[in-house]
């Protein structure tokens with residue numbers, strides 16, 4: 394019996410990196426998975442790889458009408474929505490001085506607005522079937538700040554505090570929906586290659602090289618945490634910020 398057997402899970406940004414690993418693991422543990430992404434080709438390939446019940450739906454997380462139709466199609470197809478992994482994200486390099494307003498808005502539209510829209514439209518669908526679990530992908534940037542990605546840091550900070558607002562709201566409503574944020578440090582995905590090497594596309598070799606140099610974890614390490622938060626094993630955990638950072642956010646004591 395899988396750890397999320399029979400549950401219906403929607404994953405955003407499921408075409409690549411952590412979203413792909415989340416979709417594969419949730420499916421392996423018995424969930425019916427809706428893979429979504431605005432990268433149609435790679436997203437469809439992930440759904441095809443899973444096979445069985447899995448479907449792919451195109452979703453740009455910044456588009457509210459797109460969210461409404463994807464959630465409606467999910468419920469029509471599978472009869473419920475139990476798990477939402479708000480994973481889609483992007484990063485643009487730049488500190489507070491060299492980030493343009495345009496780039497600030499672009500990053501916040503995906504990372505912050507996208508999570509807001511996902512929660513807003515998933516909660517009623519989840520509540521209708523007795524509850525569910527929302528996992529919002531944040532970052533260590535939300536905990537300790539990162540000077541070289543100002544807009545990204547702000548967007549992930551928004552995800553961190555918004556998650557607590559959603560958790561409190563759902564608790565007040567007694568609707569059975571939980572909401573937690575996940576805060577990884579470096580993870581071996583195409584995103585870190587784009588940042589570290591400035592390349593638009595990443596080969597597995599690039600990912601391995603950057604990951605090794607940065608002592609990073611694998612997408613599957615994060616997927617294991619997502620699975621736990623998605624499953625009923627974490628039924629008393631809501632509003633939590635879960636670090637997966639190999640202690641990178643702990644400041645060493647002064648004596649060290």
Ligand SMILES: NC(=O)c1ccc[n+]([C@@H]2O[C@H](COP(=O)([O-])OP(=O)(O)OC[C@H]3O[C@@H](n4cnc5c(N)ncnc54)[C@H](O)[C@@H]3O)[C@@H](O)[C@H]2O)c1
Pocket residue numbers: 405406407408409410411412429430431432452453454455480481482483503530531532533576577578579580581582583584585
């Ligand atoms: N890789 C890391 O080191 C790291 C660390 C902490 C947090 N994160 C976060 O983890 C999440 C996954 O990142 P990843 O490292 O797997 O990156 P990735 O680039 O491999 O995957 C991101 C996915 O999001 C999709 N996406 C981007 N904009 C979208 C939009 N508007 N609508 C729909 N899909 C969109 C992309 O097409 C891609 O498939 C992101 O939120 C990222 O900020 C990554």
